[in-house]
Amino acid sequence: MSLHDEVELLRTIPLFANIEPSKLKLLAFTSERLTFRQGQDLCRQGDMGDAAFIIIDGEADVLVENGGKLTSVAKAGKHSVVGEIAILCDVPRTATVRALSDVTVLRISKELFFRLVREFPSMGLAIMRELAARLDRTTSQLTRALGRITE
């Protein structure tokens, strides 16, 4: 894929909507594109993480281990960011992310992630919005689950 096409593709990702095309070239150069086959893991709970992923195509399952069994707690689709908790909080991966179909991602190293957020506060805001929305959904699921336990 040409650099021009790569930049055009990055522009379609809402997270980068407010970043100038000239800066997106930097991102196209410094990020890495990876493809995972259906059933492969983008990352595994408990591993150390040094990158976040932006899903360009496909869908993945977010699985958390519980008593030796993996429970699905969310789905991550096109344009979702996954794996940013480990690099933000310096903790091991909090979930396993498994490809439900063939999944293409942009791998953003920890260093690049922090550089992007510092240079582009609008990207930081978009990530905050995504984290806040996921926290909202997870809290709702938790409340429903606790309701079922105390019924």
Place this chain on the structure above:
Amino acid sequence: MSLHDEVELLRTIPLFANIEPSKLKLLAFTSERLTFRQGQDLCRQGDMGDAAFIIIDGEADVLVENGGKLTSVAKAGKHSVVGEIAILCDVPRTATVRALSDVTVLRISKELFFRLVREFPSMGLAIMRELAARLDRTTSQLTRALGRITE
């Protein structure tokens, strides 16, 4: 409290650790300090929200309604940020936050919040870290709760 004392107090809040004292004066001028008595609500689930709160002193309970009953899903202590989900996601308040002791907060309007995050990416990063850590804790609670349901 003098402006100097106010700025010194703001400097003790980790969220503002990397902001120059001269900029903290702006924050001291434009934010509002409020005190809630034990049992009072900083915000109520379902209400529209136009501000976030930074707890300067005291502790609050984060409660979520479930079948007419309020369930505690987290505690928010000194220097926590609460109420930012509603302003980030443009949704009604996702939880009721109730003072467990007398609680003093800095009320940050939506407009000021976005201005701070744009001007100080390090503050945006600190908020991302807090959201990520809360998402991690809530996901762990959810996994344990789901484990009890399927036992």
